[in-house]
Amino acid sequence: MHAPYGLTILDNCVSCPRRQDHLFCNVSIHAAQRLNEIKSTAVYPKGAMLFIEGQLPRGVFVLCNGKVKLSTTSREGKTIITKISESGDVLGLNAIVSNRPYEVTAEMLEPGQANFIPRDPLLHFLKEFPEVAVRVAQQLSRNYFAAYEEIRTLGLAASPSEKFAKLLLSWSSSVPRENGSTQLKLTLTHEEIGEIIGTTRETVSRIFSEFRRKQLVQLKGATLVIRNLPALEKIIQS
Amino acid sequence: MHAPYGLTILDNCVSCPRRQDHLFCNVSIHAAQRLNEIKSTAVYPKGAMLFIEGQLPRGVFVLCNGKVKLSTTSREGKTIITKISESGDVLGLNAIVSNRPYEVTAEMLEPGQANFIPRDPLLHFLKEFPEVAVRVAQQLSRNYFAAYEEIRTLGLAASPSEKFAKLLLSWSSSVPRENGSTQLKLTLTHEEIGEIIGTTRETVSRIFSEFRRKQLVQLKGATLVIRNLPALEKIIQS
DNA sequence: ATAAACCAGTGACTCAGATCACACACCGTT
């Protein structure tokens, strides 16, 4: 266990600019102390599985840094990625609240640190701090809306191009824009992008080529420059 | 207002066999009394809209009888049906909890009665009865899992045939089975079935024909007889 | 009773995207 035990959830989060939004990173001092008692911190390597679809829920993971891929796989081996989680996200919450098996697999996309809170202490904690329980309910509701958005995308969006444009825009909205174009690190493979928007690797490759040809995006090494936001918006129009 | 005001939520639900499962139909006597004070009951005709996608949330509807179609529509006019709600379901809960616009449109598929609980009194009620609030959280979690199931169906299921088979099986699971075949009233049009499984009216028609040809199902008037459950299961296999 | 809507079924045609099959670039290993 070479994890930095000196750090606490509070400590971790003090420096985080989005702390206010984070379910377990912005609670009363008493609640935070309690959380520190029941949590355990660990660093996970790239590729580590925090939990696997179908497992009985052991607890939740609060991601401190790094990215996590949430995915589900059919019997035939087809995989869809439902979300790329970032720091501050609470993983496995739905499974804990309703005591059902994890509905997704959570895999570290890059090395990172996470706090684990076991099921029973967590439920006990929520009874002790009802104000946090309310925020849990709101988080569940937010999860629902995210899932709902995905249903709309899968069920209503027409072509892979549209979905890809939508994905690029959702990425660009999380980074600052500078005179109409945004820049971001592209960490996913075409295969993974395909699993997000529900198409094949080849199709992603082709759409990508097409977007570059049309000067909508530009690729410099691993850095993706989105040069024409309006044109992407126009592709979506839904 | 020709609604049967004499009935209360409690009264309505006493005779309901699935009452135990229903969020607001199985609460303490005190909570029930409080609910009766803040609810109002009405009967809605077929085609009535309880609420519409995008509206600010006014409150929740507890469905007493009848069926309700929950759907969402894209700008281009394509519609998907996300759920057919039945008696006991609470509609609009997510919108109330997170105070966002209704994410779906709720339309009566057949005439029926519903209790309306306005937003503010409901939130107040939940503070007054935390044990009900916990059940609300669990209901939200259940809603999430239902949405998640839909994502899996839309994202992983391959062909319309598979999805239709899946739908038939989900229908058949809610009615008793008699020596391997189940019977149910078919109330939806092919168009609506298409909006559930994400395909066109014509394709539904063709798949339906195919299933009849293969003796998987049989149609007697508005009664659908599912004769070969195992074969349908085999079509899904995901 | 008749018209007007709506619903169901089926053929013919088309095309977007899945599938298959390569070629090539890049990177850490031995």
Place this chain on the structure above:
DNA sequence: AACGGTGTGTGATCTGAGTCACTGGTTTAT
């Protein structure tokens, strides 16, 4: 340097399901 592994780019081909068009049946309105 040669190697296997992984990711990317693009042609060629195939096919499932969307679209269009029409028929006939059934329910609702006037």
